[in-house]
Amino acid sequence: MKSLLYSLRVLIAAGSLGGFFGGWALFAHSGKPAAAVPEPPAQVVPAPSQSQDLSPLSLPQLQPVQPLQPLPSFSSGPRMRLRTGGS
Amino acid sequence: MNSNIVMAAEGDPRKVTRGFEEATKLIEIGEARFSRFLEDSELSVLNRESGEWVSVSTEMYELIHEAYRFASETAGRFDPSVLGALEDAGYDRSMDEIRARGAGPSTSRRSRGHGEFLATEFDPPTSAIRLPSGVRVDLGGIAKGWLAERAARVLAGFSTACAVSAGGDLFAVGLPAGDSAWDVALEDPRDERESLTTLRVGPGAVATSSVTKRRWHQDGRARHHLIDPRTGLPAESAWLSVTVIAPHATTAEVYAKCLLIAGPGEAEKIAARRKDITFIAVDGQAKLWGSSNAREFLNEAFKYA
Numbered sequence A: 001m002k003s004l005l006y007s008l009r010v011l012i013a014a015g016s017l018g019g020f021f022g023g024w025a026l027f028a029h030s031g032k033p034a035a036a037v038p039e040p041p042a043q044v045v046p047a048p049s050q051s052q053d054l055s056p057l058s059l060p061q062l063q064p065v066q067p068l069q070p071l072p073s074f075s076s077g078p079r080m081r082l083r084t085g086g087s
Numbered sequence B: 001m002n003s004n005i006v007m008a009a010e011g012d013p014r015k016v017t018r019g020f021e022e023a024t025k026l027i028e029i030g031e032a033r034f035s036r037f038l039e040d041s042e043l044s045v046l047n048r049e050s051g052e053w054v055s056v057s058t059e060m061y062e063l064i065h066e067a068y069r070f071a072s073e074t075a076g077r078f079d080p081s082v083l084g085a086l087e088d089a090g091y092d093r094s095m096d097e098i099r100a101r102g103a104g105p106s107t108s109r110r111s112r113g114h115g116e117f118l119a120t121e122f123d124p125p126t127s128a129i130r131l132p133s134g135v136r137v138d139l140g141g142i143a144k145g146w147l148a149e150r151a152a153r154v155l156a157g158f159s160t161a162c163a164v165s166a167g168g169d170l171f172a173v174g175l176p177a178g179d180s181a182w183d184v185a186l187e188d189p190r191d192e193r194e195s196l197t198t199l200r201v202g203p204g205a206v207a208t209s210s211v212t213k214r215r216w217h218q219d220g221r222a223r224h225h226l227i228d229p230r231t232g233l234p235a236e237s238a239w240l241s242v243t244v245i246a247p248h249a250t251t252a253e254v255y256a257k258c259l260l261i262a263g264p265g266e267a268e269k270i271a272a273r274r275k276d277i278t279f280i281a282v283d284g285q286a287k288l289w290g291s292s293n294a295r296e297f298l299n300e301a302f303k304y305a
Helices: A002-028 B013-034 B042-048 B058-073 B083-088 B095-101 B140-156 B249-262 B264-272
Strands: A081-084 B005-010 B053-055 B121-123 B128-130 B161-166 B169-173 B182-188 B191-201 B204-210 B215-218 B221-224 B239-246 B278-283 B288-290
Touching: A081 B005, A081 B161, A081 B169, A081 B204, B005 B013, B005 B140, B013 B042, B013 B058, B013 B140, B013 B161, B042 B058, B058 B121, B058 B128, B058 B140, B058 B249, B140 B161, B140 B169, B140 B204, B140 B249, B169 B249, B182 B204, B182 B278, B191 B204, B191 B239, B204 B249, B239 B249, B249 B264, B249 B278, B264 B278
Parallel strands: A081 B182
Antiparallel strands: B005 B161, B053 B128, B121 B128, B161 B169, B169 B204, B182 B191, B204 B239, B215 B221, B239 B278, B278 B288
16 A cells, blocks of 8 residues: 555656656747837838929019017016107 | 206116216206306306306306307307397296296397307317307207216216106116117107107117297297297297207207208208218108118108108
């Protein structure tokens, strides 16, 4: 009876070790997991040049304008406004 | 001188306040010296002693000499000896009195002397002046400009930028912080509460002469204080006001008056003699006219003849 039990333990241990090493070998030779690789940029296709076919843009006809308004100015304090009108 | 004085300054408040006090003192001393309405003013003494040599203060000598130079330069268009004509037109008392009690009666008794001012003699070593006999002068306008510039220069010693305006004659020293010019509203001569545009001017002088401010009636006729030396009467001009921008306040004051009296026909020719002045005139419809460089100082379009 004792020898039967001993034999059974050896068989279970041997099966465990065999399963372990068999699995190791299986994973070691399997392919690597897929990585996140960016997609290559889409190829830019230059538009066909048409400059040789177009005439230059003509400038709009200039119109006489009123004198330019000066840009608003800024100062740190209240602006000093003066007047002239005679007396 | 019956004029409002306005001072503006930037800088340390304590220093600026002291500057205001010093500038005010200078103006008060100037008024006591140059007023024709004060019996004991230096000008009144000089006028009473016309025909005689009179020793005068350095300031009086300088101002009369400057007036003489302008009278010569403008061929008599500017003539401070129109005082008699001014009194004949009713301006023989202060504007406050005229407004309260009316003008003096029409007369030609006092209108002697205008046109003779160029015969005035000067003696620099003794700082003495001899007005031609019977000639009396009114320094009202030119004295305002002279005082505005001097007061501004005093105030400048206490501030980083400042301006002094004496009855329409303005002188600015420096520029407001962070700005490239002074804003000076150009009054509508038809309604002083309104502005026609804003001038953008650098350091220097701006002066305006107007026929709509000091007006009164004499014997039913409208009068004003700008006497045409050629006629001895209040000038008849197509313009209501002329503003001049110039390096110095007396120049601006004198030419504003001359150009207003000259009117559209002659103004451009007179102004062309002085390359350092710019003028802007306002007519009865509030249209602006001016020298070719006037646009540089305007915010808005204006008509140029």
